[in-house]
Amino acid sequence: MTSLAIHGGAGALPRAEMTPERAETFHGALREALGVGQGVLAAGGSSLDAVEATVAWLEDCPLFNAGRGSAFTREGVNEMEASIMDGATRRAGAAFLLRRVRNPVHLARRVMEHTPLVALAGEAAERFAVEQGLKLEPVEYFFTRERYEAMLRLRGTDQTALSEDVVVKLPATDQEASGTVGAVAVDARGNLAASTSSGGTTNKFAGRVGQAAIIGAGVYAHNATCAISCTGYGEAFLRLAAAHEVSALIEHRGFELERAAAIVIDRLREVDGRGGMVGVDREGRVALSFNTEGMYRGWIGPDGRPHTAIYAEAREWPRAQR
Amino acid sequence: MTSLAIHGGAGALPRAEMTPERAETFHGALREALGVGQGVLAAGGSSLDAVEATVAWLEDCPLFNAGRGSAFTREGVNEMEASIMDGATRRAGAAFLLRRVRNPVHLARRVMEHTPLVALAGEAAERFAVEQGLKLEPVEYFFTRERYEAMLRLRGTDQTALSEDVVVKLPATDQEASGTVGAVAVDARGNLAASTSSGGTTNKFAGRVGQAAIIGAGVYAHNATCAISCTGYGEAFLRLAAAHEVSALIEHRGFELERAAAIVIDRLREVDGRGGMVGVDREGRVALSFNTEGMYRGWIGPDGRPHTAIYAEAREWPRAQR
Numbered sequence: 001m002t003s004l005a006i007h008g009g010a011g012a013l014p015r016a017e018m019t020p021e022r023a024e025t026f027h028g029a030l031r032e033a034l035g036v037g038q039g040v041l042a043a044g045g046s047s048l049d050a051v052e053a054t055v056a057w058l059e060d061c062p063l064f065n066a067g068r069g070s071a072f073t074r075e076g077v078n079e080m081e082a083s084i085m086d087g088a089t090r091r092a093g094a095a096f097l098l099r100r101v102r103n104p105v106h107l108a109r110r111v112m113e114h115t116p117l118v119a120l121a122g123e124a125a126e127r128f129a130v131e132q133g134l135k136l137e138p139v140e141y142f143f144t145r146e147r148y149e150a151m152l153r154l155r156g157t158d159q160t161a162l163s164e165d166v167v168v169k170l171p172a173t174d175q176e177a178s179g180t181v182g183a184v185a186v187d188a189r190g191n192l193a194a195s196t197s198s199g200g201t202t203n204k205f206a207g208r209v210g211q212a213a214i215i216g217a218g219v220y221a222h223n224a225t226c227a228i229s230c231t232g233y234g235e236a237f238l239r240l241a242a243a244h245e246v247s248a249l250i251e252h253r254g255f256e257l258e259r260a261a262a263i264v265i266d267r268l269r270e271v272d273g274r275g276g277m278v279g280v281d282r283e284g285r286v287a288l289s290f291n292t293e294g295m296y297r298g299w300i301g302p303d304g305r306p307h308t309a310i311y312a313e314a315r316e317w318p319r320a321q322r
Numbered sequence: 323m324t325s326l327a328i329h330g331g332a333g334a335l336p337r338a339e340m341t342p343e344r345a346e347t348f349h350g351a352l353r354e355a356l357g358v359g360q361g362v363l364a365a366g367g368s369s370l371d372a373v374e375a376t377v378a379w380l381e382d383c384p385l386f387n388a389g390r391g392s393a394f395t396r397e398g399v400n401e402m403e404a405s406i407m408d409g410a411t412r413r414a415g416a417a418f419l420l421r422r423v424r425n426p427v428h429l430a431r432r433v434m435e436h437t438p439l440v441a442l443a444g445e446a447a448e449r450f451a452v453e454q455g456l457k458l459e460p461v462e463y464f465f466t467r468e469r470y471e472a473m474l475r476l477r478g479t480d481q482t483a484l485s486e487d488v489v490v491k492l493p494a495t496d497q498e499a500s501g502t503v504g505a506v507a508v509d510a511r512g513n514l515a516a517s518t519s520s521g522g523t524t525n526k527f528a529g530r531v532g533q534a535a536i537i538g539a540g541v542y543a544h545n546a547t548c549a550i551s552c553t554g555y556g557e558a559f560l561r562l563a564a565a566h567e568v569s570a571l572i573e574h575r576g577f578e579l580e581r582a583a584a585i586v587i588d589r590l591r592e593v594d595g596r597g598g599m600v601g602v603d604r605e606g607r608v609a610l611s612f613n614t615e616g617m618y619r620g621w622i623g624p625d626g627r628p629h630t631a632i633y634a635e636a637r638e639w640p641r642a643q644r
Contacts, residue, residue: 075446090561090593096531097419097444117530118560122419122444124397124529207446208439209418216538216563238440239412241538244563245570252574271412 002041003284005299006033006054006183008064010231010276012294012310023310026063030298030308031317033057037183038300047185047193047227048086048109055082055105055195058181062144064296066181066212067103069144070199072151075206078142080199081213082108087192087221095129096213097122102135105197110134118215142199150202180212182219182229184280192282194219194227194243201233210234216244223282225250226257231295232268232275239271240264246279261287324363325606327621328355328376328505330386332553332598334616334632345632348385352620352630353639355379359505360622369507369515369549370408370431377404377427377517380503384466386618388503388534389425391466392521394473397528400464402521403535404430409514409543417451418535419444424457427519432456440537464521472524502534504541504551506602514604516541516549516565523555532556538566545604547572548579553617554590554597561593562586568601583609 008030013022037054041047059067059082070078081096082104093112096119101107110132111120120128129136180198187193196219198212211218211234218234220243221227228243237243242264249260261279268275268291276290276297284302288295288309298308306317330352335344359376363369381389381404392400403418404426415434418441423429432454433442442450451458502520509515518541520534533540533556540556542565543549550565559565564586571582583601590597590613598612598619606624610617610631620630628639 092561115527116557117527118557119531119536120527120529121531122529124527128527128529205437205439205442205446205450207442207444207450209416209441209443214441214536214538215560216536216566220563235438235440238537239414241542241563241566244538244566248567248570248574252570 001284001302002185002187003280003286003301004034004037004041004050004183004185005278005280005286005288006030006037006058006297007181007229007231007276007278008058008296009180010274010290010292010295012292012296014293015311018310026296026310027308027315029061029063030296031306034298034300034306037185041185041187044188047187047191050185050187051183051193051195052084052105052109054183055181055197056103059103059105059197064181065199066197067199068142069147070142071147071202071204073200073204073206074151074155076151077206078139078199079206080104081210082195082197083213083215083219084108084112084195085193085215085219085221086112087223087227090222092118092215094119094213094215095121095125096209097207098125099139100136101126101129102137102141105195106134108195119213147202154202180231182231182278184227184229184278186227186280186282186284190223190282192221192223192227192280194221194229196229211237214238216241218243220244220247222247226279226281228277228279230275230277232292233273236268236271236273237275240267242277257281257285258287261289265289265291323606323624324507324509325602325608325623326356326359326363326372326505326507327600327602327608327610328352328359328380328619329503329551329553329598329600330380330618331502332596332612332614332617334614334618336615337633340632348618348632349630349637351383351385352618353628356620356622356628359507363507363509366510369509369513372507372509373505373515373517374406374427374431376505377503377519378425381425381427381519386503387521388519389521390464391469392464393469393524393526395522395526395528396473396477398473399528400461400521401528402426403532404517404519405535405537405541406430406434406517407515407537407541407543408434409545409549412544414440414537416441416535416537417443417447418531419529420447421461422458423448423451424459424463427517428456441535469524476524502553504553504600506549506551506600508549508602508604508606512545512604514543514545514549514602516543516551518551533559536560538563540565542566542569544569548601548603550599550601552597552599554614555595558590558593558595559597562589565599579603579607580609583611587611587613
């Protein structure tokens with residue numbers, strides 16, 4: 001019995017702007033990402049390997065705002081961040097203020113497993129990536145025209161934006177980036193893992209660190225409770241320690257995962273927060289909760305059937321065959 | 323009715339190495355720091371102003387490992403971090419990977435109040451400090467010979483250290499730095515605030531970010547529960563989301579502050595963690611919990627009498643007269 005849930009950001013295009021063709025592109029990408037993680041789990045792999053591989057695939061896909069396709073700061077550069085956590089040991093790794101690491105999630109895992117640290121940032125983190133033999137890319141690799149233009153439209157203002165706020169002003173294209181990515185999984189041994197990766201918000205301050213980098217805010221995993229990955233306005237998730245709060249509600253109040261996740265998403269209003277989260281627990285139950293119009297997401301529960309969704313209604317795909 | 327609690331790090335010198343003169347120096351410094359915060363509170367100031375002023379004083383004091391007197395990374399530089407949180411609004415600010423900002427706590431508060439962000443890091447954070455008119459210092463300002471030599475002794479090894487692990491090998495001096503600093507307070511209006519600041523662990527990796535920078539790990543404040551500031555091996559506090567976990571135990575289990583803090587410190591063992599924390603709640607109760615031999619600490623409860631301590635026994639001072 002395994003479960004996997006993923007998100008491609010709570011900054012989904014408003015439904016009024018979504019064409020059938022564009023929706024198709026996102027459903028297909030989410031389905032493909034699910035296949036990556038499911039392949040690891042079906043082969044007896046660990047939840048940690050499954051979430052890392054899935055998030056790396058999402059980072060490589062320019063549709064999503066992480067890795068290739070990241071948002072631009074108001075200084076015109078990408079600053080990426082990622083985190084990963086192992087529910088069995090509560091070891092965790094995070095890497096942030098990255099400009100050239102192709103897959104921030106791989107670096108987060110190396111920090112977790114090859115250093116005594118949890119969080120490593122900036123140039124020193126990229127030097128460590130080189131030492132570890134991870135792939136760096138020239139800054140052009142991360143560039144997408146739509147994301148850069150989105151930043152130019154906001155530059156000179158104090159506004160930042162999830163993609164939904166920006167994309168409506170842009171010409172339609174299949175290449176629009178669309179928010180933080182993340183994955184959570186439980187493997188056949190009952191171990192939980194979570195990972196989150198982000199290219200940040202468009203026109204953000206250079207040097208800004210968001211929830212995707214912060215253990216307890218945008219990511220948490222604990223075998224006794226759940227694995228959680230968040231997306232949305234990171235500051236609200238930081239102030240609530242949102243991912244850890246879901247775990248705390250399960251541990252200390254005895255709530256089920258879905259209820260705990262819904263409560264925390266509801267509380268985002270207390271701090272003007274918008275966004276969402278995906279979670280799994282040890283019984284393979286899945287939670288997908290958000291207070292935005294849409295959240296790109298997908299999941300494969302214990303029945304092995306992949307589902308993808310953008311707004312309320314979900315699409316069920318044929319059982320995974322890898 | 324107000325309360326204030328502070329710490330100067332859980333990396334206190336082992337009792338066997340502590341001379342009466344050195345202990346006197348620390349008791350005096352802790353007493354003076356308490357006076358700074360108490361002065362703000364007694365004049366009707368906010369808990370936020372009280373913890374900021376107290377932590378800034380501790381940063382300026384070279385006895386403590388924060389601001390002036392910070393530890394050195396294995397690359398031979400200081401990298402400082404600080405955070406602050408307002409329990410009334412749960413607004414929070416953090417600044418990290420700082421090399422020249424005289425008072426990281428002032429920058430953390432500017433991030434909280436003058437940006438939409440929670441966390442700002444690195445060169446961009448220092449540019450923001452300049453924009454805000456905060457004082458920067460040449461790197462020499464932060465230098466202390468003892469801290470630099472402590473790093474040299476560990477460089478080339480994979481060891482990092484709280485000061486207690488290092489100081490025993492060093493010649494006795496009054497100038498030894500001794501861990502993270504922090505302050506928590508409740509003001510006359512019943513508002514809570516917390517702040518933590520650190521120069522990091524000796525011989526740490528450059529680019530390492532610790533608990534002092536992370537909302538939920540090394541600092542948390544929520545009027546409904548408590549204000550917490552932590553010290554110790556930051557990675558353990560990050561993995562447990564330790565400061566937020568104390569708040570969660572109070573909110574979801576109904577525990578009193580002191581019991582909640584003791585439980586979380588006890589759980590540090592699950593992740594090989596050592597350290598401590600100070601806390602206050604809305605009734606003015608104080609918690610001071612640690613699993614190291616000592617923790618430099620001080621507090622003024624509702625009775626207005628200052629107390630300072632390094633190991634188990636506490637010293638009571640005459641009632642504050644500012």
